[in-house]
Amino acid sequence: MNNVTVAVVVGFLIFFSLGTAFIVTSDTGEQSNDPVVSVVAMVNSEGSGIFCDRMLDINDPEGWGGLVFMTPGPGTIQHEMLKSLVFSLGLYFALDRPTKNNWTVYWTQVAPGDMSEYYGKRTMNGGIVWEPWYSAILTKYPEGSIGGAYSVARSAEIEPGHPCCMVVVKNSFMEQNEELVIRFLLAYIEAVEWVNKAKDPGDPGHALLLKIAWETALNKGDPSALPTPGDIATIEQALLGINYDYSLDGIKEYVTSLISRFANSGSITKPVNDPAAFAGMLINDGFLNDVTDSMASLREEYRNTSGAGTIRLGVLANDLHQIAVRAAWGYDITGDGKTLFEVYGLNVVQGGDFQTGGGGVMNLFAGNAIDIGVLGLPPTVIRSANGL
Amino acid sequence: MSGYIKIDNVRKVFRKDDRDTVAIENISLEIGKNELVSILGPSGCGKTTVLRMIAGLVEPSGGEILVDGNKVTGPGPDRGMVFQDFALFPWRSVWKNVEFGLEVAGMPKAQRDEKVERYLEIVGLTDFADARVHELSGGMKQRVGIARAMVNNPKVVLMDEPFGSLDAQTRNIMQAGLIKILDKTDQTIVFVTHSVDEAVFLSDRIVILTKRPATIKEIINIPWPRPRDRASPEFTALRKRILTELEKENVMN
Amino acid sequence: MRIKYDNENKLHRFGRYILISAVSLLVLLYVWWMVSIILGTPAIPAPPRVWDAFIHLLNHGDVVTGYSMWDHIVASLKRFAIAFVIAFAVAVPLGLLIGMSKTLDDFTRPILEVLRPIAPIAWAPVLVFAIDRTWGPILVVFIGIFFPLLTNTVFGVKKIESNLMDASRTLGANKAQTFYKVMFPCTVPYIMNGIKIGLGIGWMCIIAAEMVAPYGGGLGYFISMHAFNGSWPYVFVGIILISILGLLTIGLAERAHKIIAKRTGME
Numbered sequence: 071m072n073n074v075t076v077a078v079v080v081g082f083l084i085f086f087s088l089g090t091a092f093i094v095t096s097d098t099g100e101q102s103n104d105p106v107v108s109v110v111a112m113v114n115s116e117g118s119g120i121f122c123d124r125m126l127d128i129n130d131p132e133g134w135g136g137l138v139f140m141t142p143g144p145g146t147i148q149h150e151m152l153k154s155l156v157f158s159l160g161l162y163f164a165l166d167r168p169t170k171n172n173w174t175v176y177w178t179q180v181a182p183g184d185m186s187e188y189y190g191k192r193t194m195n196g197g198i199v200w201e202p203w204y205s206a207i208l209t210k211y212p213e214g215s216i217g218g219a220y221s222v223a224r225s226a227e228i229e230p231g232h233p234c235c236m237v238v239v240k241n242s243f244m245e246q247n248e249e250l251v252i253r254f255l256l257a258y259i260e261a262v263e264w265v266n267k268a269k270d271p272g273d274p275g276h277a278l279l280l281k282i283a284w285e286t287a288l289n290k291g292d293p294s295a296l297p298t299p300g301d302i303a304t305i306e307q308a309l310l311g312i313n314y315d316y317s318l319d320g321i322k323e324y325v326t327s328l329i330s331r332f333a334n335s336g337s338i339t340k341p342v343n344d345p346a347a348f349a350g351m352l353i354n355d356g357f358l359n360d361v362t363d364s365m366a367s368l369r370e371e372y373r374n375t376s377g378a379g380t381i382r383l384g385v386l387a388n389d390l391h392q393i394a395v396r397a398a399w400g401y402d403i404t405g406d407g408k409t410l411f412e413v414y415g416l417n418v419v420q421g422g423d424f425q426t427g428g429g430g431v432m433n434l435f436a437g438n439a440i441d442i443g444v445l446g447l448p449p450t451v452i453r454s455a456n457g458l
Numbered sequence: 459m460s461g462y463i464k465i466d467n468v469r470k471v472f473r474k475d476d477r478d479t480v481a482i483e484n485i486s487l488e489i490g491k492n493e494l495v496s497i498l499g500p501s502g503c504g505k506t507t508v509l510r511m512i513a514g515l516v517e518p519s520g521g522e523i524l525v526d527g528n529k530v531t532g533p534g535p536d537r538g539m540v541f542q543d544f545a546l547f548p549w550r551s552v553w554k555n556v557e558f559g560l561e562v563a564g565m566p567k568a569q570r571d572e573k574v575e576r577y578l579e580i581v582g583l584t585d586f587a588d589a590r591v592h593e594l595s596g597g598m599k600q601r602v603g604i605a606r607a608m609v610n611n612p613k614v615v616l617m618d619e620p621f622g623s624l625d626a627q628t629r630n631i632m633q634a635g636l637i638k639i640l641d642k643t644d645q646t647i648v649f650v651t652h653s654v655d656e657a658v659f660l661s662d663r664i665v666i667l668t669k670r671p672a673t674i675k676e677i678i679n680i681p682w683p684r685p686r687d688r689a690s691p692e693f694t695a696l697r698k699r700i701l702t703e704l705e706k707e708n709v710m711n
Numbered sequence: 712m713r714i715k716y717d718n719e720n721k722l723h724r725f726g727r728y729i730l731i732s733a734v735s736l737l738v739l740l741y742v743w744w745m746v747s748i749i750l751g752t753p754a755i756p757a758p759p760r761v762w763d764a765f766i767h768l769l770n771h772g773d774v775v776t777g778y779s780m781w782d783h784i785v786a787s788l789k790r791f792a793i794a795f796v797i798a799f800a801v802a803v804p805l806g807l808l809i810g811m812s813k814t815l816d817d818f819t820r821p822i823l824e825v826l827r828p829i830a831p832i833a834w835a836p837v838l839v840f841a842i843d844r845t846w847g848p849i850l851v852v853f854i855g856i857f858f859p860l861l862t863n864t865v866f867g868v869k870k871i872e873s874n875l876m877d878a879s880r881t882l883g884a885n886k887a888q889t890f891y892k893v894m895f896p897c898t899v900p901y902i903m904n905g906i907k908i909g910l911g912i913g914w915m916c917i918i919a920a921e922m923v924a925p926y927g928g929g930l931g932y933f934i935s936m937h938a939f940n941g942s943w944p945y946v947f948v949g950i951i952l953i954s955i956l957g958l959l960t961i962g963l964a965e966r967a968h969k970i971i972a973k974r975t976g977m978e
Contacts, residue, residue, distance in 0.1 A: 082734070089741045093748065140924075144775045145940040165776035167927045168845070178924050179936070184840070188924065193843065336774025339764065339942040429939035436754065449940075456941035457753030515877050535883030545874035549896045549974075559882035562892065610883060 105454035106241050107435055108354035111255060112321065113235035113444055114391040117312035118148050118225040119204035120155075121189075122196030125220045128228060131159040135172035140188060140197030142427055143179040145337040147448045148198040150328075151228055152177065153335060166194075181426045183290075183388050186210055192217055198225075200234070201390040202287040205308035209300055224311050231313075233321055235391045236447050238431075243441040244354075250379050250416065253372050254442060255361045257410040258316065260369075261398035265314050271306075275403065280305055282397050287390040308390050318355040321447070325349035328451050337448075338455045352454055375415035382421030384431045384440035392444050432458065461536065461613025461646045463489040463512060467521035470507055480671040481507055484521070487665060487674065494640065494647040496657035498700065499667030499675075500707045505650045508672075509616050512648060513539050525614060535559055538607030538645075542619040544599040546591045552602050553578070553587040559610040577605040580639055597628040601635070608643060617649045621656065633659055637684050654700045658693060659686055666700065669707045676703065756944045761951070764944035773945075775936060778928040784952060786929040787917055791960070794852035794913060802860035802909075803902055807894060809861075810868020823861070831855050832919035844926035851920035856909035863908065867901025868894060903968040910964055914957040930956075 126133055134156070141149040152175075156163040162174040170176060180188050182203045188194055189207055196219070199207070204224075211219040225232060237258065244251055268275035283305045284297040297305075329345040332338040342348050361368060372378075383399070385392050397403050398410035399418055411418045421440030425431050428449025434440040436458045470482040481504040489495045497505045510516040512523055514533040523530040525537065538559075546555050553574055560570040578584050581601040591599060600620055607615055621629045633656060640647070651657050657664050664678045678700065686693060717723045740758060747757045756764075772779040778786075809816045831851045839847030871894060879893040921931030934949035 085738075086741065089745055093741075093744050143939060144936055162777070165778060165925060165928055165932075166844075178844075178926060179932075180924050184836075187840065191840075334774075337940045337942070339767075339937075339940075339945060427939065429941070432941065436752075453941040456943070458941060510877075513877075513881055515880065533877070533880040533883075535881075537881065539878065539881040541874050541878060543874060545872070545878040547875065547878075547893065547896070549899075558879070558884075558892070562879075562882065562884040562888045606878075606882065616881075 105348070105352045106458055107238050107352075107432075107443075107450065107454060108241055108244060109236045109318070109321065109352055109447070109450060110239050110244075110251060110354055110357050111237040111258065111316040112233055112318055113237060113314070113316070113394065115231050115233045115313045115315060116224070116226040117234055117308075117391050118151070118198060118200045119311065120152065120196065120198045120222040120225075120228075121204060121207050121219040122222045123189075123192070123217065123219060124195070126222045128155060128159075128223045131161055134159055134161055134175055136170045136174070136176070137195040138166050138176045138178060138193075140180040140185050140194055140199070141177050142182055142199065143429075144335070145332070145429065145449055145452045146427065147232065147234060147446055148200065148225070149177065150331060150335065150448060151225060151232070152198045154331075155228055183426070189219065190217070196222065201308040201312055202283070202304055203388075205304045205311070206288070209304045209307070226311070226313075233324055233447050235386075235389070235444055236450055237316075237395075238435075238443045238445060238450050239354075240435055240441055244357075247379065247381075247441075248357075250381055251357055251442075252361055252368065253378055253414040253416050254381060254411070254418075255316075255357055256365075256368055256372055257398045257414040257416065258395060259361065259365070261394040261403065261410050262314050262316050264403050265394045265397060269309050269314075278401065278403060279309075279393075279397075282401055282403075283309065283390055283393055286393055286396045287388050290388075305390070312391060314394055316358065318353060318358055321355075322346075322349045322353045325352060325447070325451055328448060329455060332448065332452050332455070337452045340456050342455050348455065352451065372414050374413060376412075378415035380417040380419060381411075381442055382440045383418050384421050384434040384443040384445075385424055386428070386431065386445060387424035387426055395444050429453065460491040460644050461525050462491050462527075463487075463614060463646065463648070464524040465489075465508070465512070465521070466524065468508075468511060468518045468523060469520035470504065470511065470516070471519040483671040483673050485667075485672070485674055486521075487677075489646060489648060489663075491646055492644050493662045494649060494660055496649045496651055496661040496664045497667065498651065498654065498657050498664055498704065499672060500669045500704060501652060503667050503669050503707075504672040505652075505667060506618055508667075509539075509618050509648060509650050512614065513537050513616050515539075535563060535610045536612050537614045537616060538610055538612035540600070540603045540607050540615065540617045540620045542622045544591075544596075544603045546599060546602055546606075548591050550591070551587070552583060552589050552591065552594070555591065555602050556605045556609050558606060563610070573609055577609040580608070580642060581605040581635070595628075596624050597632055600624065600632060604636070604639065608639070608645070612645060615645045615647050617647060619650055619652065622652070629653075629656070634685065636660065640684075654697050654704070655688070658697050658700070659688065660684070664700065666703055675707070753941065754943050756947060760944045761947040764942075765948045765951075768945065768948055773928075773933060775940075776925075776928055776933070778933075780952075783928050783930050783933050783949075784956070786927050787921070787931060787953070788956065790849050790920065790929065791852055791913060791917065791956075794849045795856055795910070797849070798853050798856035798860055798909065798913075799906070802857050802905070803864050806861045806864025806902075806905075807868055807890070807898065810865045810898070811890075811894070816865070823858075827858050830919075831916040832922075835919045836923050839923040844924050847923075848920035848926075848929075848931075852913050852916045855916035856913040859908040859912060860902070860905040863901045863905025864898055867898030867905075870901065871897040899971060900968075903964065903971065907961055907964050907968070910961050911957060914953055914960070917953060 124133060139152060141152055143149060153163045156175045164174050164176055166176040166178040178194065182199045185197050185199050185203055186207050189197065189211065207219050208221055211217055213220050239251055264275060265279060267273055268279035270276065280302060284301055288301050289295055326345045326349045329338065329342050329348060385395060400409060402408060404410060404413060422434040428445035431443040431445040432449055432453040435443060465485055465487040468482060468485050472479045472481055497508060499505050507516060511518050512530065514530045547558065556574045556577055557570055560573060578587055581604055583598060583601055586594065586598065621632050624632060649660060658680065661680055664680065666675045668675045716727065744758050747755045768780045773783065809819055831854050834854055835851050838850045842850060875893055875897060876889060879889045884892060918931040918934055921929040922935045925932040930949050930953050934946050937945040
């Protein structure tokens with residue numbers, strides 16, 4: 071053997087022995103799935119719906135078999151809800167495929183904003199989607215016309231009061247910026263209150279709410295475009311189906327049940343040993359309780375301050391659920407020339423592209439692009455349980 | 459079968475980037491049946507162009523070429539060609555290379571086999587029928603090239619410096635071999651070479667071209683029988699004379 | 712006993728190949744393992760986690776889609792095979808024609824130069840929506856295979872020695888005969904090269920192809936769906952399965968290339 075061979079062999083030996091030692095001494099066992107984010111407030115409950123090219127009864131399996139439904143994808147509340155519904159009808163639920171049978175309901179994943187176009191091609195029978203797309207599809211394809219869409223059920227009819235989107239904070243940010251979180255919640259709660267008031271067509275803020283809703287959910291990035299009468303009708307209808315609320319009551323119990331549900335459906339692939347404890351860690355209602363307990367004094371303290379700090383925010387694209395956050399972020403709803411976030415001294419910046427799903431917002435957390443995100447509860451639970 | 463070639467006032471102009479270069483200026487030449495004519499000239503003078511015009515691969519800019527009275531308008535199997543770099547088909551065996559012309563002519567298999575076998579025997583490659591081209595030496599490759607051109611039984615065989623890429627010893631062997639082959643066949647041969655020795659050794663006539671634009675400088679008849687003795691005084695004298703002529707062309711450059 | 716390595720011994724050569732490949736893969740495994748520990752991110756799971764996920768997938772299938780691992784593999788392979796056949800049937804004749812005709816070359820060049828840089832991932836939503844969910848994904852993979860195959864075929868035609876064409880014509884072959892008896896065999900090595908490059912790029916397209924409106928499963932959707940849910944060990948299983956399929960198909964092409972090269976005498 072010549073010197074080069076010896077050097078190579080020795081090099082490999084050192085490399086492998088060091089590597090082995092390193093690997094053996096490291097804990098490569100199942101890492102704990104303690105969440106790295108916390109849910110600090112709810113955004114909305116309900117606010118989704120199932121549409122189909124024929125009338126179906128959610129209590130009768132007649133006519134369901136062999137149909138193809140679009141969902142925002144496995145791991146979204148809409149997908150899970152449809153799946154539970156199909157199981158309750160005694161049918162199977164499987165990814166769409168060329169050979170179908172009549173005891174299975176098929177699903178495929180389509181971005182919510184694209185569902186209307188796909189539905190128009192009539193290769194898929196229906197879908198389950200969040201607002202405003204549910205209302206938009208029902209408006210665009212009127213019931214009874216050729217290819218018209220029927221409202222099968224609103225999500226409120228399937229699971230009354232089911233939580234949907236959440237305000238989620240990265241733990242590392244929360245621990246060091248408690249005051250910013252409180253300011254954010256104060257602004258957000260005020261926005262929710264305003265939205266709920268402005269939902270009433272008689273309220274003076276109603277027109278602004280419609281504008282915000284349209285720009286948030288239906289305008290596809292054209293600043294000069296104006297809402298059509300159909301758009302307005304869609305938004306009015308959609309707003310009625312969404313319940314805007316920041317309260318976290320009952321969410322821990324719901325998360326506990328979601329964990330076993332998602333473990334069974336294959337979305338959570340890392341076993342959660344104690345779902346209740348996990349839910350307790352993920353849902354942090356302390357901030358919300360503090361804020362609501364002393365709302366008046368906190369408002370007194372923080373309103374009309376400035377320079378408190380910057381928050382990087384991540385949101386979903388075209389999601390009417392998140393309208394309160396958008397209202398507090400980009401509009402003067404108080405009439406004093408500032409956004410609500412500005413009123414509470416916050417500089418809120420966009421921390422990444424608008425996402426088409428909660429998984430995308432969780433990726434922004436993982437990539438340290440955002441401090442606070444607004445996304446569905448299921449992706450938050452699934453990604454946290456799987457380790458982010 | 460042999461062919462009578464008439465080159466009538468042929469001219470060739472190459473056009474590149476809007477500039478004309480006259481390569482060949484009004485050449486007229488008749489090559490008789492069963493004759494072996496060599497074309498000699500300073501390098502780059504257009505010897506090969508004359509050959510390629512007879513083959514039909516290059517079109518004359520003026521004048522015409524007739525083979526047995528028929529005007530040449532494109533390549534055809536009546537004018538076989540042997541290339542300096544052999545131009546054999548590497549994906550075909552020796553046998554299949556020789557068979558190519560018969561194959562495209564649509565000759566029946568039995569007839570093809572008989573002909574290929576005969577020509578492989580003539581060039582002495584019977585034992586290498588199944589060999590791949592890349593397994594052969596340069597001399598053997600060119601023997602395949604000659605057999606491939608001859609098997610079509612063309613009227614004319616055009617040889618473009620066929621032994622130019624072979625070493626001196628192989629060249630001599632190939633030249634002697636070519637004479638033997640010519641005894642068994644009766645094609646008219648036009649032979650382009652830059653070797654005066656080779657031309658004198660093989661040719662019935664030698665056509666010497668001038669430098670570009672090429673015209674015919676001189677035509678030398680060599681009535682001696684073949685095989686010729688390279689050491690004979692008249693051989694050496696002729697070779698020396700031609701070399702001197704060619705050198706003049708070069709000196710004038 | 713000391714064994715002296717003999718390069719002319721087939722068994723020795725094979726043994727050496729196996730040994731070096733095994734060490735190479737071991738190094739990769741080690742580096743992966745260490746990176747996973749050092750970074751500590753769940754997105755790069757340690758090899759044992761991925762192994763567990765693989766065993767689980769093998770035994771229970773993919774619970775989310777209701778497909779077994781083999782279903783996903785077959786779905787992707789089928790798509791890939793159809794895409795390859797179409798790409799071959801289109802790119803090779805087109806490449807030969809473009810290589811032969813300067814006019815066609817000049818005409819198609821702007822079109823191809825405009826289309827070539829578009830990533831298949833950009834085509835996926837367009838093609839799936841515009842065509843359908845069966846042929847859309849196949850066309851995405853097709854695009855990946857098509858361009859390298861076409862460019863290599865054109866290149867092959869342009870590289871044909873003009874002497875071979877001259878020889879063919881002086882031997883009496885007409886244009887069609889020259890085309891399939893001389894030009895085509897001449898381009899075979901280049902076509903084979905294009906195939907090998909195309910196969911590699913084709914597999915890179917499978918995730919993009921299967922991401923939109925999934926239909927009939929496939930490893931590409933398997934990966935993107937599990938990435939969305941953060942099931943990283945499953946993502947890695949999918950990645951490894953695709954790389955194995957890639958290795959197998961490219962290995963097959965390599966083998967075919969060797970056999971053809973040997974039979975045609977063109978190494």
